[in-house]
Every structure is written in structure tokens, then in C-alpha cells.
Amino acid sequence: DAGVIQSPRHEVTEMGQEVTLRCKPISGHNSLFWYRQTMMRGLELLIYFNNNVPIDDSGMPEDRFSAKMPNASFSTLKIQPSEPRDSAVYFCASRPPGPKYGYTFGSGTRLTVV
Amino acid sequence: AQTVTQSQPEMSVQEAETVTLSCTYDTSESNYYLFWYKQPPSRQMILVIRQEAYKQQNATENRFSVNFQKAAKSFSLKISDSQLGDTAMYFCALNYGGATNKLIFGTGTLLAVQP
Numbered sequence: 001d002a003g004v005i006q007s008p009r010h011e012v013t014e015m016g017q018e019v020t021l022r023c024k025p026i027s028g029h030n031s032l033f034w035y036r037q038t039m040m041r042g043l044e045l046l047i048y049f050n051n052n053v054p055i056d057d058s059g060m061p062e063d064r065f066s067a068k069m070p071n072a073s074f075s076t077l078k079i080q081p082s083e084p085r086d087s088a089v090y091f092c093a094s095r096p097p098g099p100k101y102g103y104t105f106g107s108g109t110r111l112t113v114v
Numbered sequence: 115a116q117t118v119t120q121s122q123p124e125m126s127v128q129e130a131e132t133v134t135l136s137c138t139y140d141t142s143e144s145n146y147y148l149f150w151y152k153q154p155p156s157r158q159m160i161l162v163i164r165q166e167a168y169k170q171q172n173a174t175e176n177r178f179s180v181n182f183q184k185a186a187k188s189f190s191l192k193i194s195d196s197q198l199g200d201t202a203m204y205f206c207a208l209n210y211g212g213a214t215n216k217l218i219f220g221t222g223t224l225l226a227v228q229p
Contacts, residue, residue, distance in 0.1 A: 089157060
């Protein structure tokens with residue numbers, strides 16, 4: 001299994017531009033999570049999906065952030081317009097059904113907004 | 115509310131020695147799952163070890179073992195024969211299932227293994 005695949009690995013963009021981060025979860029995993037990690041705030045859960053349906057988006061910082069999961073094998077996190085304070089590492093993670101399983105994380109996307 | 119607390123922001127250990135990272139948690143659930151994740155400088159989050167609350171036996175994975183004290187709500191990670199590759203941020207996490215069914219992470223402990 002290739003694991004959770006995120007792209008791109010690095011993204012540098014100018015303030016005001018739209019940014020789209022992509023994630024392919026592990027086949028058979030029915031839960032998908034988007035996290036943001038910064039030195040100041042640590043790991044923050046932004047949103048998570050169960051069976052492609054958003055369950056909890058209370059961590060999405062504001063309307064500039066949106067996430068979709070059109071099918072079981074693909075999810076996107078979009079920031080429009082981007083701001084310098086959005087600079088962070090964004091992780092996608094997936095998990096099989098049930099709380100006893102830990103998450104499998106992707107390698108993350110380091111976003112820099114200049 | 116479910117919480118996870120890691121009170122040691124940073125720790126240091128000499129190569130080949132043993133180190134213990136602390137984690138305490140709070141939950142009103144009787145059945146739940148606890149995890150330790152490792153994040154080395156490469157930033158990849160790696161699952162190190164998992165403990166099921168209803169199992170009294172402490173989990174072990176090679177040089178990594180836990181000391182699970184359910185009554186005290188404590189879940190410490192012991193690393194034996196520390197290696198340079200163990201240098202990483204370590205996160206403790208809790209999942210009790212329920213309606214939200216998501217991991218609650220601690221703030222992490224940065225472990226440095228010194229040669």
C-alpha cells in the first residue's frame with residue numbers, strides 16, 4: 001500500500017492567490033482528517049469526513065477555507081484567498097472504521113504564503 | 115471534555131539509555147484507545163504504539179513500551195536503548211469513539227537523543 005498520498009509536498013504562493021491541497025487516503029479507510037501544524041498552535045484538526053461526508057468542520061478557521069471529498073479516494077483543502085498567516089504544514093490522515101485504529105498520516109504539504 | 119496533557123515540552127537522553135515520556139489524560143468513558151505518535155525532523159507522523167483501555171497488559175513494540183495506569187489516567191512511553199533516530203517530537207493521543215470518533219492530541223514532547 002502506498003499510504004496516504006498528499007500533493008504537493010511544498011507550495012509557495014503569493015498572498016491573495018488560491019491554494020488547493022490534495023489527498024488520496026488509503027483504500028478501505030472510511031475516515032479522512034485534515035490537520036494544520038504550526039509552531040505556535042501545534043496540531044489543529046480542521047475538518048474530518050466519515051464515508052465522504054463532513055462530520056466536524058468546527059476547526060476550519062474561516063470562510064476562506066473549504067474542503068471537499070467527492071469520493072472515497074480523493075479530498076481537497078482549498079484556501080481562497082490565501083494569507084501569510086496560513087503558512088503551515090497541512091496534514092491529511094485516514095483511518096479504517098472504528099476508534100481502535102490510529103490514523104495513517106500523509107507526508108504533509110508545507111505551505112508558504114508570501 | 116476529553117483532554118490529553120504532556121507536561122514535558124522537551125527532554126534529552128544519551129544514546130543507549132532509557133527515557134520515559136509522560137502523558138496524562140481525562141475522559142469519562144470506560145473504553146477508549148491511547149496512542150503514541152512520533153514526528154522526526156522529516157515531519158512524517160508515525161504511529162509508534164497503541165493501547166486499548168480494557169486491556170491491562172501494557173503494549174510493547176520492540177524498544178518502545180508503555181506504562182498504562184488506568185486509575186491514574188496515565189499513559190507514559192518508555193524508550194529503551196535510545197538511538198539517534200529516536201530524536202523526534204512525540205505526541206500522545208486519545209480516542210474514545212463516540213459521536214465524534216476522533217483523536218485528541220497532546221501538545222507533544224521534543225526528545226533529543228545525544229551521541
